[in-house]
Amino acid sequence: MPARAGLGLKPQHMSDVLTQCPDIGFFEVHAENHMVAGGPLHHLLGCVRERYPLSLHGVGLSIGGEAPLDEAHLRRLHDLIERYEPAVFSEHLAWSSHGGHFLNDLLPLPYDSDTLHRVCNHVDQTQCHLRRPILLENPATYLAFSSSTFSEADFLGEVVRRTGCGLLLDLNNVHVSCTNHGLDAEAYIDALPLHAVGEVHLAGHAVDEDAVGAPLLIDHHGSPVDDAVWHLHERLIARLGPLPTLLERDNNVPCLATLLSEAARAERTLMHWTPA
Amino acid sequence: MNQTTLAAALLDPGLPCPPGLTTWNGSDPTRRLAVHRNNIVVSLIDALSATFPVTRQFVGDDFFHAMARTFVHRQPPTSPVMAFYGAALPDFIASFVPAQALPCLPDLARLEMARLHACHAADAALVSREDIGAALATDTPICELVIACHPSVQVLRSAHAVVSLWAAHQDDALLEQLGELDVTRPESAVVLRQAGDAVVLPVPLGVAVFTQSLLHHRPLAHASAEAQASDQHFDLAAALQLLLTQGAVSSISPPIRHTP
Numbered sequence: 206m207p208a209r210a211g212l213g214l215k216p217q218h219m220s221d222v223l224t225q226c227p228d229i230g231f232f233e234v235h236a237e238n239h240m241v242a243g244g245p246l247h248h249l250l251g252c253v254r255e256r257y258p259l260s261l262h263g264v265g266l267s268i269g270g271e272a273p274l275d276e277a278h279l280r281r282l283h284d285l286i287e288r289y290e291p292a293v294f295s296e297h298l299a300w301s302s303h304g305g306h307f308l309n310d311l312l313p314l315p316y317d318s319d320t321l322h323r324v325c326n327h328v329d330q331t332q333c334h335l336r337r338p339i340l341l342e343n344p345a346t347y348l349a350f351s352s353s354t355f356s357e358a359d360f361l362g363e364v365v366r367r368t369g370c371g372l373l374l375d376l377n378n379v380h381v382s383c384t385n386h387g388l389d390a391e392a393y394i395d396a397l398p399l400h401a402v403g404e405v406h407l408a409g410h411a412v413d414e415d416a417v418g419a420p421l422l423i424d425h426h427g428s429p430v431d432d433a434v435w436h437l438h439e440r441l442i443a444r445l446g447p448l449p450t451l452l453e454r455d456n457n458v459p460c461l462a463t464l465l466s467e468a469a470r471a472e473r474t475l476m477h478w479t480p481a
Numbered sequence: 482m483n484q485t486t487l488a489a490a491l492l493d494p495g496l497p498c499p500p501g502l503t504t505w506n507g508s509d510p511t512r513r514l515a516v517h518r519n520n521i522v523v524s525l526i527d528a529l530s531a532t533f534p535v536t537r538q539f540v541g542d543d544f545f546h547a548m549a550r551t552f553v554h555r556q557p558p559t560s561p562v563m564a565f566y567g568a569a570l571p572d573f574i575a576s577f578v579p580a581q582a583l584p585c586l587p588d589l590a591r592l593e594m595a596r597l598h599a600c601h602a603a604d605a606a607l608v609s610r611e612d613i614g615a616a617l618a619t620d621t622p623i624c625e626l627v628i629a630c631h632p633s634v635q636v637l638r639s640a641h642a643v644v645s646l647w648a649a650h651q652d653d654a655l656l657e658q659l660g661e662l663d664v665t666r667p668e669s670a671v672v673l674r675q676a677g678d679a680v681v682l683p684v685p686l687g688v689a690v691f692t693q694s695l696l697h698h699r700p701l702a703h704a705s706a707e708a709q710a711s712d713q714h715f716d717l718a719a720a721l722q723l724l725l726t727q728g729a730v731s732s733i734s735p736p737i738r739h740t741p
Contacts, residue, residue: 240562241601242632245677248604265561271484278561303488307558309528310520312487315501347513349503350482385513387505413516416509423516 206231206258206292206404208447210472213454218461219249226256227465230472231292233260233451240281247288254289260404260451261291265307268327268341269300269314279334286335293403293449295340295373296331298324298361315350316360321367328368340403341365342373345381345410345424357382358396365398372398375406376437377430377453381422385415390437399445407434407471408453427456429467439474447475492557494518525553525566532567532597535650536574536590540583548577564601568594585641585664592647595635595672596679602633605731613733621735624702628695628724629732633674636693644668644683673729682727687715692724700736 209230214222222232232253239246253259266278286294299311314320332338343361355363365372374397383390409428415421430452442448450471454464482501490496491514502510526549530537537545552573558566571590574580580587616626637644642664649655649662669689671682684692687708694704708715724730 237561237563241564243604244601244633244674246601248677267561275561281562300484302561303484305559306488306492307561307563308488308491308521309524309558309563310491310517312484312491312517347516348510349505351501351503352482385505415504415506416512417506419506419508421513421516 206260206449208449208475210468210475211258211260211449211451212464212468213451214250214253215454215458216246217458218464219253221461223249223252223256225461227461229257229465229468231258231260231449231451233262233453236261236263236282236285236294237265239285250289259289259291260449261285261289261294263294263296264311265301266296266327266331267300267302268296268331269298269312269320269324270302270327271300271323272303274327274330275302279331282331283335286337293340293371294335294337295342295404297342297344298364299344311344313344313346313348313350316353316355316357317350318354321355321360321363324364325367328364328370332368332370338370340371340373342375342406343378343382343397345375345378345422347385347421347423349386356393356396358393362396362398365401370401371403372401373404373406374399374402374441375408376441377406377408377410377434378424379437380431380434381410381424384420384422390433391440394437394441399441402441402445402448405438405441405448405450406453407438407450425456426453435470438471442474442478443481446480447478450475490514491517491521492554521557522550522553525558526550528563529553529567529570533570533590533593535593535647536586538650539589539646540580540586544579548574548580551577565597567597570594585639585643585646588637588639588641588643589646591639592637592643592670592672592681595637595670596681599633599635599672599674599679602631602674605632607631607728608725608730608732616733616735619735624705625700625736626733627698627700627736628704628721628730629698629734630692630695630724630729631673631731633672633679634692634696634729635672636669636689636696637672638667638669638686638689638693640665640667642666642668644670644681647681648683671724671727671729673727675728680727682723684723685712685714687712688720688723691715691717691720692729695724 207230211231214232214234297311407430408426411423411425413421452468482499486499490499498511498514529549571587575587649659690711691704691708694707705717
């Protein structure tokens with residue numbers, strides 16, 4: 206995937222994208238939104254794919270789930286990857302399905318040896334089935350578990366080391382989680398296996414309060430990227446060099462031009478990088 | 482704490498916050514668990530709102546949200562493919578006591594679900610003039626030919642005027658005259674995809690029965706007889722012309738003979 210800025214592809218922007226063909230590095234779609242038999246979703250995504258590199262982002266595999274991976278879902282992912290040949294496929298360090306129910310949220314995990322073993326098995330199984338390395342995204346979390354024995358960064362480092370998967374570094378999630386757990390975002394990033402970062406996500410969050418009035422940030426993808434997150438991006442790129450950087454917006458979606466101007470800001474950071 | 486415990490607490494806000502959840506500042510984790518509880522319910526209600534915009538507009542946001550919230554708690558999704566979450570909502574509405582005063586509501590929701598199925602159905606070529614000529618040139622009598630509908634074709638038969646009701650919500654001028662609509666009048670529709678959009682074709686009952694029969698792979702004579710039995714005004718030639726010109730037919734062929 207080009208080390209440029211990309212945009213999440215929204216259905217309401219499809220026709221603008223195809224008529225304007227904006228100069229953007231890549232588009233990303235949620236895999237599950239395209240798991241239908243036919244019709245306009247596939248037709249339009251096919252048209253976009255003819256013009257742009259594609260990143261396929263899964264939100265429903267439940268890699269952290271205690272249950273076995275859903276093999277029907279793996280097959281659906283495999284079929285989509287065959288059809289669209291995306292440059293990367295990514296999923297989350299989270300769970301979303303349990304007991305036959307899909308909860309439609311990315312739920313947190315205790316970072317202990319049992320979870321590590323299970324997540325590594327599921328990443329292995331996914332990579333074998335899809336015949337490619339995946340990128341695993343760091344989550345936005347609100348809760349911690351008393352049973353955790355790893356920091357999140359160390360846990361991700363172990364998963365990367367044991368499975369050979371890459372990292373999708375969501376800098377908004379870093380800022381949200383570190384604020385919500387009283388951690389230093391820069392120290393968190395520095396503890397990650399940064400050599401494995403294959404893509405960066407930037408997004409907006411909402412600000413709320415926890416039960417004692419401390420800031421509680423909510424990852425909602427419904428507002429512009431916060432200055433603190435832009436700062437983390439500039440710092441990361443200065444250190445690692447240009448990386449594919451996605452602007453995510455899933456709620457309160459503005460017009461395409463507004464998102465393109467946000468992407469242009471990310472692109473300036475990537476273009477102005479000079480080797481130290 | 483395992484995921485069974487956490488999933489139960491997420492789906493039932495009446496349950497206490499499970500033990501084993503902590504916060505860096507010692508604050509009550511219930512407030513943070515509520516973020517996930519809210520994400521789950523709100524995202525699922527939003528998904529239903531997007532699938533059933535006319536149903537929502539017809540009953541109003543407050544009623545729809547309350548009904549959707551009840552549905553979400555009783556029938557959370559079973560698949561990560563969310564496109565068809567809500568397929569069970571029409572039947573739920575039929576049993577939802579506060580909606581009993583609106584007997585047309587389940588079918589209005591069924592019509593919206595039919596549009597969604599039509600939109601996402603498999604792609605398939607439409608029958609060509611040459612295909613029709615070839616089918617007619619075979620030894621098979623015309624009455625035994627089998628007409629295969631395009632995968633997007635759906636049929637809705639309602640005891641209520643839900644086709645007009647749905648159409649009225651697509652046009653502000655029609656919506657203003659909604660009071661004049663006799664909702665107790667039975668109506669039918671064929672729903673299919675044309676040029677990437679789901680289209681609702683109001684049809685007489687006979688055409689709906691005929692199309693349903695074709696969807697069950699009945700030969701032409703059988704489908705026509707069923708239609709005639711349900712609607713004495715059924716006109717086979719007009720029905721065929723409608724289905725062919727609207728792009729509802731993907732093939733015409735002799736029946737598959739099952740050899741013993």
